[in-house]
Amino acid sequence: MNNNSRFTFIDLFSGIGGFKMALSNLGGHCVKFSEINKDAINTYCINFDEDFENNLGDITKVKELPQHDLLTGGVPCQSWSIAGKNLGFDDDRGQLWNDTIYLLNQSKPKAFIFENVKGLIDPRNKEALSYILERIEEAGYSANYYLINSYDYGVPQNRMRIYIIGFRDKEFATKFRLPEPLSKKIKLRDILTDFESNLIPKEQIFQKNLFGDNILPKNMSLSSSNGLNDYFLFNDLRNGHSTIHSWDILDTTERQKEICYLLLKNRRKSNYGSLDGNPLSIFHFQGLDRTIIQEELDELVEIDILKVENYAFIINDYDANDLSEEEKLVLSCHQNDILVLDKLKTNRALKVKKISISKTIKLLEEKKILVCDEVRYDFKNTKISTGLYGVNRIFLPSSNIFPTLVASDTNDFVTLKEIEAKNEDDYKEQFLKEVYQKGDYRRITKEEACLIQGFPKNYILPENRARWMKLLGNSVSVPVIEVLAKAIVETGVFDVKENGLEYQNKEELEEILCEDTV
Numbered sequence: 001m002n003n004n005s006r007f008t009f010i011d012l013f014s015g016i017g018g019f020k021m022a023l024s025n026l027g028g029h030c031v032k033f034s035e036i037n038k039d040a041i042n043t044y045c046i047n048f049d050e051d052f053e054n055n056l057g058d059i060t061k062v063k064e065l066p067q068h069d070l071l072t073g074g075v076p077c078q079s080w081s082i083a084g085k086n087l088g089f090d091d092d093r094g095q096l097w098n099d100t101i102y103l104l105n106q107s108k109p110k111a112f113i114f115e116n117v118k119g120l121i122d123p124r125n126k127e128a129l130s131y132i133l134e135r136i137e138e139a140g141y142s143a144n145y146y147l148i149n150s151y152d153y154g155v156p157q158n159r160m161r162i163y164i165i166g167f168r169d170k171e172f173a174t175k176f177r178l179p180e181p182l183s184k185k186i187k188l189r190d191i192l193t194d195f196e197s198n199l200i201p202k203e204q205i206f207q208k209n210l211f212g213d214n215i216l217p218k219n220m221s222l223s224s225s226n227g228l229n230d231y232f233l234f235n236d237l238r239n240g241h242s243t244i245h246s247w248d249i250l251d252t253t254e255r256q257k258e259i260c261y262l263l264l265k266n267r268r269k270s271n272y273g274s275l276d277g278n279p280l281s282i283f284h285f286q287g288l289d290r291t292i293i294q295e296e297l298d299e300l301v302e303i304d305i306l307k308v309e310n311y312a313f314i315i316n317d318y319d320a321n322d323l324s325e326e327e328k329l330v331l332s333c334h335q336n337d338i339l340v341l342d343k344l345k346t347n348r349a350l351k352v353k354k355i356s357i358s359k360t361i362k363l364l365e366e367k368k369i370l371v372c373d374e375v376r377y378d379f380k381n382t383k384i385s386t387g388l389y390g391v392n393r394i395f396l397p398s399s400n401i402f403p404t405l406v407a408s409d410t411n412d413f414v415t416l417k418e419i420e421a422k423n424e425d426d427y428k429e430q431f432l433k434e435v436y437q438k439g440d441y442r443r444i445t446k447e448e449a450c451l452i453q454g455f456p457k458n459y460i461l462p463e464n465r466a467r468w469m470k471l472l473g474n475s476v477s478v479p480v481i482e483v484l485a486k487a488i489v490e491t492g493v494f495d496v497k498e499n500g501l502e503y504q505n506k507e508e509l510e511e512i513l514c515e516d517t518v
Helices: 018-025 038-048 093-108 122-138 171-173 254-265 281-289 294-302 325-331 341-345 348-352 356-368 424-436 446-452 465-473 478-489 506-517
Strands: 005-011 028-033 070-074 113-116 142-149 158-167 232-233 306-315 339-340 370-379 393-395 413-414
Touching: 005 018, 005 093, 018 028, 018 070, 018 281, 070 093, 070 424, 070 478, 093 122, 093 348, 113 306, 113 339, 113 424, 113 478, 142 171, 142 465, 158 478, 232 424, 254 281, 254 370, 254 506, 281 294, 294 306, 294 341, 294 370, 294 506, 306 341, 325 348, 325 356, 339 341, 341 356, 356 370, 446 465
Parallel strands: 005 028, 005 070, 070 113, 393 413
Antiparallel strands: 113 158, 142 158, 232 393, 306 339, 306 370
């Protein structure tokens, strides 16, 4: 233990050193760390001048940990992430929780911090979280979990994570208090490279109701100011004053725009199907506007705004011996010899067996067993997270936050340009004209990504974007760990030596440590 250290810690699933940096800032000394990703190991050792031999390696092969005061770890999150398959302990990666708690029980540190994605506290993972907490209690610890947004503790990022914090001695668990969110937040403009505001602050632009009161923006926005959202969302499935649709970008007539809005406003209605979004047939369109003709839908398909979907199928006679098990199962979902697409997509048996509905239907059509009986139309771009034409969201410098950094990167961009607008329509028009059409937007830089996670902007990372984004996306937010660890330190849990000798304060601790080295 270093003479100036207040406590020792072991850094499991260390990544690039988010825990290491935060705890070192508080006077902690890292005894060992555990990581298997080569890029992460190199980054960790280079930035902290750490000896590669201090890496414990694969946690599943570690049987014993050296003595330490605090155990930390960002247990791999794929098993609990909404973006994953949500298989929990059925996923081998989820078993890493067992290995982590085994080492907690074996080494008996005074306290621990474990971090994970918010999906762990979803109702569908209730049993898994209960099991983890029970195992922790069986190991002799009093623990609680907290859902925290990194934005509240010093970074301009919307990053919701669960933190499980526990103490070996219950008296310190009762003393622990979750720090209050920071009153002064770091904003996106504070970390954008080469950004200088040229706008003079003006009175907020709010629409008024009949009584003269401000109409506040809807709570769908990640960030808003001046009564307007601070980012523009690119998709065809939602609407709002800062939503950009494909028909805003492509050369379309007012009539084509009207048809697109008609589909947008009605595709989620239950009378058109049981899905969250349902395609509409020509008869549905004409039921909403009797003047719509087939050729108009065909034109929207031709310019890649709409797509044709074979929706319902008649089943012809077939020999079951010529079919695969997947094909048989799909055909068994018929109603009166008719297969309907939304019924197949909501069928649990098909989901459990992971059967590709589109692939199976195509094979059955090729065998002349299925014949399309109803054609419908939907937007071609139906994946919200993908956005449109390579863009999901563009954030203005006035935004409070940037979206969660993820290992796979996203189609999220920033612009350094600010927009002055008279109203919502003018706001959208100015954005399209001054930002989107001029290509005046870009991805965040490596330096900005570091700051968004709370690392120094000159933190040494690989040059390749995919590699450094993966490392930062998998990391913890440094300031969050620092405020949580500081609150743990303030309970006094580390002021008690294992032999029972109590330290009254940091100065006395350092004095005794110096005496121990004489």
